[in-house]
Amino acid sequence: MGIQGYLVVSALLFGIGVFGFMARRNAILMLISIELMFNAVNLSLVAFNAFLPADANAGAVFALMIMAVAAAEVTVGLALVIAIIRTRQTPEVDQYSDLKE
Amino acid sequence: MVGGGLAVVTLRNIIHSAVAMMICFGSLAGMYALLGAPIVAAAQVLIYLGAISVLILFAIMLTQAGDANLPAPFHRQLPIAVVVALAIIGLVGWAVVQTDWGLALEAASGSVEEIAGALFTEYALPFEIISLLLLVAIIGAIYLARRPEEDERAN
Numbered sequence: 001m002g003i004q005g006y007l008v009v010s011a012l013l014f015g016i017g018v019f020g021f022m023a024r025r026n027a028i029l030m031l032i033s034i035e036l037m038f039n040a041v042n043l044s045l046v047a048f049n050a051f052l053p054a055d056a057n058a059g060a061v062f063a064l065m066i067m068a069v070a071a072a073e074v075t076v077g078l079a080l081v082i083a084i085i086r087t088r089q090t091p092e093v094d095q096y097s098d099l100k101e
Numbered sequence: 102m103v104g105g106g107l108a109v110v111t112l113r114n115i116i117h118s119a120v121a122m123m124i125c126f127g128s129l130a131g132m133y134a135l136l137g138a139p140i141v142a143a144a145q146v147l148i149y150l151g152a153i154s155v156l157i158l159f160a161i162m163l164t165q166a167g168d169a170n171l172p173a174p175f176h177r178q179l180p181i182a183v184v185v186a187l188a189i190i191g192l193v194g195w196a197v198v199q200t201d202w203g204l205a206l207e208a209a210s211g212s213v214e215e216i217a218g219a220l221f222t223e224y225a226l227p228f229e230i231i232s233l234l235l236l237v238a239i240i241g242a243i244y245l246a247r248r249p250e251e252d253e254r255a256n
Contacts, residue, residue, distance in 0.1 A: 002202075003202055004197055004198060004202070006132070006136070007193075007197040008194050008197055008198070009132075011189070011190055011193035011194050011197060012190055012194075013125075014189065014190075014193070015186040015187070015189045015190035015193075016186065018182070018185060018186045018189055019182050019183065019185075019186035021182075022178050022181065022182035022185060022186070023178060023179045023182035023183070026115055028115060028157065028160055028161055028164065029115055029118055031157070032118065032119065032122050032157060035122070035149075035153065036122070036125070039125075039126065039129055039149070042129075042141075042145075043129060043132060043133075046133055046136050046138050046141055047136060049136075049138065050136040050137050050138065051202070057215055057216045057219040058219075059138075060138050060140060060141050060216050061216060061219055061220050061224050063138070063141050063144075064140070064141065064144055064216075064220070065224075065227060065228075065231055067144055067145070067148045067149070068148075068231045068234075068235060069231065069234065070148075070153070071148055071152060071153060071235070071238075072234050072235050072237075072238035073238075074153050074156060074157070075156070075238050075239065075242045076238050076241050076242055076245070078156060078157065078160045078242075079241070079242035079243075079245035079246040080245055081160065081164075082160060082163060082164060082245075082246055083245050083246060085164045
């Protein structure tokens, strides 16, 4: 499988993440969809790193850094979601309508 | 793996979604190993399968009110979401297939020593910044997840 196969899989995974982020009502599942999108970008970075001859290791290093940033993001995101759920008693995002006029 | 990803966003029970997410991340680690990046595959298993999945499962357990009445999983943005996701997949897929990459057809592999050397010499500053970012994230998460009652008791 050449680079195109990996990139197509990456695009599919990113599209699935976008769909899940926009369509699901559960706040935790929206976070999981964000993780799917992170992983899609990581896959394309590692694929480019393997097939591009330019800099041998930049893609792998960037992928590792994206993983660290994703860990930080999911930590803060889950803390926020748990705090919101504790005050609202529901994880459904379309019931968070206090700021609506 | 794409099936696992689809299961994540379509399953009704959120715990099943989390397990499908773990399957998807595990097969992604296999793809990294196929691409000749064993250090990224190992980090994927450690960080995503080991840390983030457990964190998400804990959050689900803490917040689930009981699985007797599962609410409808999708909200009314569903048609827009389908259109946007299909548009992204179509555009990116078309661009990928149309482009003549002109690259090597075989995956090259970088050794663990080379990646570690690059990480601590050429990319040392981003590495340190990321450690600071993780520290800030930990402090912020502790502050956000603290219960308000303990706050009042401390005063």
